Amino acid sequence: NAGVTQTPKFRVLKTGQSMTLLCAQDMNHEYMYWYRQDPGMGLRLIHYSVGEGTTAKGEVPDGYNVSRLKKQNFLLGLESAAPSQTSVYFCASGQRGGKETQYFGPGTRLLVL
Amino acid sequence: AQTVTQSQPEMSVQEAETVTLSCTYDTSESDYYLFWYKQPPSRQMILVIRQEAYKQQNATENRFSVNFQKAAKSFSLKISDSQLGDAAMYFCACTSGTYKYIFGTGTRLKVLA
Numbered sequence: 001n002a003g004v005t006q007t008p009k010f011r012v013l014k015t016g017q018s019m020t021l022l023c024a025q026d027m028n029h030e031y032m033y034w035y036r037q038d039p040g041m042g043l044r045l046i047h048y049s050v051g052e053g054t055t056a057k058g059e060v061p062d063g064y065n066v067s068r069l070k071k072q073n074f075l076l077g078l079e080s081a082a083p084s085q086t087s088v089y090f091c092a093s094g095q096r097g098g099k100e101t102q103y104f105g106p107g108t109r110l111l112v113l
Numbered sequence: 114a115q116t117v118t119q120s121q122p123e124m125s126v127q128e129a130e131t132v133t134l135s136c137t138y139d140t141s142e143s144d145y146y147l148f149w150y151k152q153p154p155s156r157q158m159i160l161v162i163r164q165e166a167y168k169q170q171n172a173t174e175n176r177f178s179v180n181f182q183k184a185a186k187s188f189s190l191k192i193s194d195s196q197l198g199d200a201a202m203y204f205c206a207c208t209s210g211t212y213k214y215i216f217g218t219g220t221r222l223k224v225l226a
Contacts, residue, residue, distance in 0.1 A: 031212060040122075042204060043216040050212055058213065090158065101148070102214060104158035 002026055004105035006091050012111045013081045021076040021108050023091030031094045032074040033058075033102065034066060036087040043090065049074055081112045115140045117207050119217035126195045127225050133180075134190045134220045136205030145209040147181070147188045152202040152219075161203070164188065192222075200224045 007022045023032065030051050035043040035058075045058030049068040063085060065077045074093075078085060088109050092102040116139045126132035138147065149161040164172045164181050171179050176196075180189045188207075192199055205217040 033214070035216075040218060042218040043214075045213055045215075048212060056212075088156065092158075101160050101163060104150075107156045 004091055004093055004103050006089075006105040006108050008108060009106070010109045010111075012113065013078075014113055015082060017081050018077070018079050019081065019110075020078075021089055021091075021110075023074045023076070023093075023105055024072055025074075025091075025093040025103070026072060027093060027095075027103065028071070029093035029095050029103075030071075031096070032068065033092040033094075034064070034074065034076045035090045035092065036060065036085075037090060037107075038087050046076065046089075081110075083112050086110060086112045115142075115145075115207055115209065115213070115215040117205050117215050117217040119205055119220050121220045122218075123221045123223065125223045125225055126192070128195055128197060130195055131191060131193045132195055132222065134192075134203050134205075134222065136188045136190070136217055138186050138188060138205070138207045138215075140186075140207055140209055142209035145207055147179075148206040148208075148214075149177070149179070149188075149190045150204045150206060150216075151199075152204065153198075153200070158204075162190065195224050197224050197226060 004025045033048040034046040047066040052071040055066045067075045091105040094102045118137045145166045147164045151159045162174045176193045178191045202219045208214040
């Protein structure tokens with residue numbers, strides 16, 4: 001099992017460009033999450049999904065969109081990147097959502113110039 | 114709303130000594146779970162220990178144990194016989210049935226040889 005994987009590992013964008021971060025899990029988990037991690041602020045939830053075809057907003061959803069077309073994949077999109085979106089992005093998945101351990105991907109470092 | 118507070122931005126411990134990392138939380142839920150995650154320089158988030166709120170017994174995992182004080186809403190992590198490999202950021206997290214995990218801002222642990 002690969003667990004949770006994220007693509008790409010690192011990316012540099014110019015302001016206004018768009019991109020999609022891909023998260024994939026092979027543990028058949030129902031729940032998936034996208035977080036951003038900024039210095040001194042811990043992890044903050046951007047969006048999450050409780051099953052295929054569903055998404056919901058977290059703490060800091062503005063400027064991001066997500067899709068969960070397949071159970072194993074959770075995509076995070078930035079339509080028009082801004083320097084404030086420079087961060088490390090983590091994807092996580094979990095079996096029963098909220099009551100079980102979350103398994104994290106290795107993170108994607110995004111730099112917006 | 115749930116909140117998680119880690120008041121110690123940084124801690125140091127001598128190798129082989131014991132250190133305690135503090136965490137307080139606030140939730141209106143009666144059924145919730147608490148976690149400690151470790152983030153080494155590789156950035157991978159690794160589960161250290163988990164505590165179910167309905168269990169009175171403190172969780173232990175080898176050299177790691179928690180002091181769970183439900184009435185005080187306190188959830189501290191004790192690391193015994195500290196090792197150089199324990200050096201990392203440690204995050205406390207809380208979740209309930211809302212599928213959302215709330216993380217603290219982290220404590221950086223330095224282990225001195």
